[in-house]
Amino acid sequence: MPQKPSARGQWKSRLGFILAASGSAIGLGNIVFFSANAYQFGGGAFYLPYLIALFFVGIPVMTLEFGLGAFTGRAFPEALYRVAGRKGEFAGWWAIFNAALITMWYITILGWVVGMFFGALGDLWKPSVALPAFGIAEGAVGNPVAYFFHMLSSWMPVVFVVIIWILNIVITRNGAESIEQATRVFVPLMWIFMIVLIVRGITLAHGFQGVMLLFAPDFSVMKDPQVWRGAFAQIFFTLSLGFGVMTEYASYLPKKSDHTQNAYITSLLNCGFEYIAGLAVFSLLFVFAVVPKASTISMMFFIIPQGIAKLPGGPAMVMGFGLLFFVLLIIAGLTSSVSLVEALTSAIHDKYGTPRKSTLMWAGAVGVIGSVVFALPMVVDPHLADNGTLGLTLTDIVSHWNFDYGLLIVGFVECVLVGWVMGPRTIRDMLNRHSTIQLGSSFDVLIKWIIPAVILFLLGWAVFGEFRGLYGVGYNAHYAARYSWMKYVPQASLIVWLFGCAAAAWIFTRKGSYE
Numbered sequence: 087m088p089q090k091p092s093a094r095g096q097w098k099s100r101l102g103f104i105l106a107a108s109g110s111a112i113g114l115g116n117i118v119f120f121s122a123n124a125y126q127f128g129g130g131a132f133y134l135p136y137l138i139a140l141f142f143v144g145i146p147v148m149t150l151e152f153g154l155g156a157f158t159g160r161a162f163p164e165a166l167y168r169v170a171g172r173k174g175e176f177a178g179w180w181a182i183f184n185a186a187l188i189t190m191w192y193i194t195i196l197g198w199v200v201g202m203f204f205g206a207l208g209d210l211w212k213p214s215v216a217l218p219a220f221g222i223a224e225g226a227v228g229n230p231v232a233y234f235f236h237m238l239s240s241w242m243p244v245v246f247v248v249i250i251w252i253l254n255i256v257i258t259r260n261g262a263e264s265i266e267q268a269t270r271v272f273v274p275l276m277w278i279f280m281i282v283l284i285v286r287g288i289t290l291a292h293g294f295q296g297v298m299l300l301f302a303p304d305f306s307v308m309k310d311p312q313v314w315r316g317a318f319a320q321i322f323f324t325l326s327l328g329f330g331v332m333t334e335y336a337s338y339l340p341k342k343s344d345h346t347q348n349a350y351i352t353s354l355l356n357c358g359f360e361y362i363a364g365l366a367v368f369s370l371l372f373v374f375a376v377v378p379k380a381s382t383i384s385m386m387f388f389i390i391p392q393g394i395a396k397l398p399g400g401p402a403m404v405m406g407f408g409l410l411f412f413v414l415l416i417i418a419g420l421t422s423s424v425s426l427v428e429a430l431t432s433a434i435h436d437k438y439g440t441p442r443k444s445t446l447m448w449a450g451a452v453g454v455i456g457s458v459v460f461a462l463p464m465v466v467d468p469h470l471a472d473n474g475t476l477g478l479t480l481t482d483i484v485s486h487w488n489f490d491y492g493l494l495i496v497g498f499v500e501c502v503l504v505g506w507v508m509g510p511r512t513i514r515d516m517l518n519r520h521s522t523i524q525l526g527s528s529f530d531v532l533i534k535w536i537i538p539a540v541i542l543f544l545l546g547w548a549v550f551g552e553f554r555g556l557y558g559v560g561y562n563a564h565y566a567a568r569y570s571w572m573k574y575v576p577q578a579s580l581i582v583w584l585f586g587c588a589a590a591a592w593i594f595t596r597k598g599s600y601e
């Protein structure tokens with residue numbers, strides 16, 4: 087593959103890269119989405135599909151994405167252009183715009199976390215107030231729930247979302263250099279905070295029994311393809327695959343690095359973190375007998391805080407652990423969101439040579455608008471709250487398309503392009519030249535056949551589920567009762583997502599050239 091001379095900056099050291107890549111991978115997905123998924127899909131039974139997804143799909147695709155970045159020295163669209171010409175480039179841009187949408191709601195959620203952080207300074211732990219707008223009587227719900235809805239329906243999330251965007255821009259201002267500076271501090275801190283939480287969780291009386299719950303397998307659920315789909319989607323999301331992020335980060339490495347080993351290290355660090363986060367969350371939940379609902383949002387904003395509120399040791403302890411938990415979420419989320427912002431910025435910069443800073447400012451401006459849109463429905467009409475989906479309509483629905491379909495589609499396409507258009511052998515030979523781990527021809531078989539076939543099956547199954555009204559379409563009856571046009575939101579968002587990303591990708595592919 088040809089490589090242009092690069093003036094794009096580089097990681098100062100391999101450690102810097104590993105910290106940044108694992109910082110991208112470790113995020114809200116590890117701390118809350120995983121536990122919520124594991125709980126929803128049968129505790130211990132989730133592990134087997136999860137591990138299979140990790141070793142057969144996660145690590146090979148990570149290796150592939152690292153390889154693409156390292157050997158082209160360019161962001162995702164151009165890397166795929168080098169693989170498969172314009173259709174590759176189109177797929178690359180589509181992935182970038184799908185990722186841009188994810189960045190928007192991811193940052194909205196981070197904005198809510200900031201709100202909870204301020205709550206943890208005091209109000210979150212007070213006795214629950216009444217919230218007439220939500221039909222919540224005094225003391226009817228745990229205070230974190232009341233506080234959350236109260237905060238959500240104020241204008242504060244808009245302010246918080248802007249703050250998180252500013253932090254993202256500050257951290258990505260000089261690309262790899264400034265990202266590395268931030269992740270060198272944040273990533274070790276994240277591990278320390280997590281370890282403190284685990285020690286607290288499992289040393290609680292009966293804490294360990296909660297941990298066992300996570301491992302008590304319920305094999306009956308494994309017959310359900312939805313569990314497998316859940317595990318594969320989770321692996322893509324948690325490893326930051328299918329976003330162009332890992333290709334982008336690897337493009338700042340010297341060609342000669344050991345990319346295969348890097349893929350193993352990054353993936354195992356991420357899943358190790360996820361695993362111990364599961365221990366902390368499940369021990370806390372078990373001890374306080376709070377039964378988590380399936381929603382990931384409720385896990386993060388209500389259930390864990392309610393558990394923390396019951397920790398022994400008095401108000402100072404509760405406040406301390408509460409702050410620790412929300413700071414952990416904020417830094418874990420930031421080291422993830424900066425990778426998304428960077429992937430978008432550098433993709434545009436690589437193609438059009440626009441100065442980094444102005445590209446970043448534009449991306450930030452559009453991003454703020456998007457994130458505010460995700461935060462607004464609740465501000466405008468608090469009645470949109472509903473305990474089933476927490477009233478987070480737009481976030482829920484859009485994330486359903488991006489998360490359950492978008493990432494898998496990108497994973498499928500990149501494997502097909504490398505597997506069938508370029509040939510996996512080319513990339514495997516390049517990877518093997520500098521690696522202690524030698525990939526055999528099984529890598530080719532995985533990329534060419536197995537991974538695309540598995541993803542295709544899961545996508546097919548998801549579409550099938552759609553018609554049975556399992557998610558997205560159909561769960562919006564509550565809102566439709568209030569605004570009749572709302573029943574079209576799931577379908578409309580599907581069209582906007584699919585064709586919106588495709589139109590943007592088409593424009594960016596058509597305009598200008600890499601040659």
Ligand code: PHE
Pocket residue numbers: 110111112113114115116323324325326327329331422423425426
């Ligand atoms: N991997 C991150 C998480 O688990 C999410 C993410 C995806 C971040 C893609 C960046 C890019 O939360």
